[in-house]
Amino acid sequence: xxxxxQSLTKTRNVILSRLASVLGASKITPETWxxxxxxxxxxxxGVETTLEVVERLRRRAQEERILRADRLQDLxxxxxxxxxxxxxxxxxxxxxxxxxxxxxVNGSGKTTTIAKLAHYYRREGRKVLLAAADTFxxxxxxxLRLWAERVGCPVVAGPEGGDPGAVVYDALQAARSRGMDMxxxxxxxxxxxxxxxxxxxRKVHRVAGKVVExxxxxxxxVLDATTGQNALSxxxxxxxAVGVTxxxxxxxxSTARGGMAFAVAHRxxxxxxxxxxGEGLDDLAPFDADRFVKGLFAP
Ligand SMILES: Nc1nc2c(ncn2[C@@H]2O[C@H](COP(=O)(O)OP(=O)(O)OP(=O)(O)O)[C@@H](O)[C@H]2O)c(=O)[nH]1
Ligand SMILES: [Mg+2]
Numbered sequence: 560x561x562x563x564x565q566s567l568t569k570t571r572n573v574i575l576s577r578l579a580s581v582l583g584a585s586k587i588t589p590e591t592w593x594x595x596x597x598x599x600x601x602x603x604x605g606v607e608t609t610l611e612v613v614e615r616l617r618r619r620a621q622e623e624r625i626l627r628a629d630r631l632q633d634l635x636x637x638x639x640x641x642x643x644x645x646x647x648x649x650x651x652x653x654x655x656x657x658x659x660x661x662x663x664v665n666g667s668g669k670t671t672t673i674a675k676l677a678h679y680y681r682r683e684g685r686k687v688l689l690a691a692a693d694t695f696x697x698x699x700x701x702x703l704r705l706w707a708e709r710v711g712c713p714v715v716a717g718p719e720g721g722d723p724g725a726v727v728y729d730a731l732q733a734a735r736s737r738g739m740d741m742x743x744x745x746x747x748x749x750x751x752x753x754x755x756x757x758x759x760x761r762k763v764h765r766v767a768g769k770v771v772e773x774x775x776x777x778x779x780x781v782l783d784a785t786t787g788q789n790a791l792s793x794x795x796x797x798x799x800a801v802g803v804t805x806x807x808x809x810x811x812x813s814t815a816r817g818g819m820a821f822a823v824a825h826r827x828x829x830x831x832x833x834x835x836x837g838e839g840l841d842d843l844a845p846f847d848a849d850r851f852v853k854g855l856f857a858p
Pocket of ligand 2: 669670671693699745746748
């Protein structure tokens, strides 16, 4: 999937250009560590995670008697890779109806991601139905309908301003009676500080569980990668409110802050499942930790 490596271009450019000067052929000095910290922080790995990584690297260099800075790049790649644990497979498949709830703040990329996911799973032979549970604006419902037309899958929507729980309820019933095997539900963007909206999300979650056992089987939080570290506190709150099971990192192609993936995985303990690599239907790639880390250092 060329899109995946390509989407790392901006982040890679920040890391590589600076890393080249830090890890030249010179001897390791105390400044090497400081400079390395600066590179990682600039790529939005986050201060805490950066300090941890560089400290581990420093210790390893000492133990393994590494004196030259140019030998650090491989070690750095190993330490970064270790921040991305390999998660179990997505909790999808093996049941009559899978339910995926998609959540996130305003404009993070939810609706676009849902269209991409529907396209992705339809190609895998799944029968996907979309639930337009973002009832906030009529435009949101129209946007999902337009995407669904392009993807070629049905949508269940309710009236503008209606109850999103009711939309999800109807969508799940419809999916059953129409023999669909996957429902992906769009939700309105909300801030974690909007308590009533977070409560509404909990309700949608509960409704899904009443209609289909164990639903939602995945709750995907769409984070806008261009917001870097700011996405972390959002993620914490969504995780608390609705038990997020995984992250989609949207807009990875538009940012040099791709390092935030490490902080998300490491500090939140949430697996990154997909990355958004552009605005089109095909611009979604399953997250691959090995390729992600390698892709940071070489195109
Ligand atoms: N470059 C790029 N743009 C993206 C990606 N994903 C989404 N976008 C763009 O981000 C903008 C917002 O996307 P939406 O899908 O409408 O976001 P949303 O979270 O549904 O927004 P609300 O429903 O208003 O909360 C759109 O212009 C998308 O084209 C991506 O992976 N890469
Ligand atoms: Mg939307």
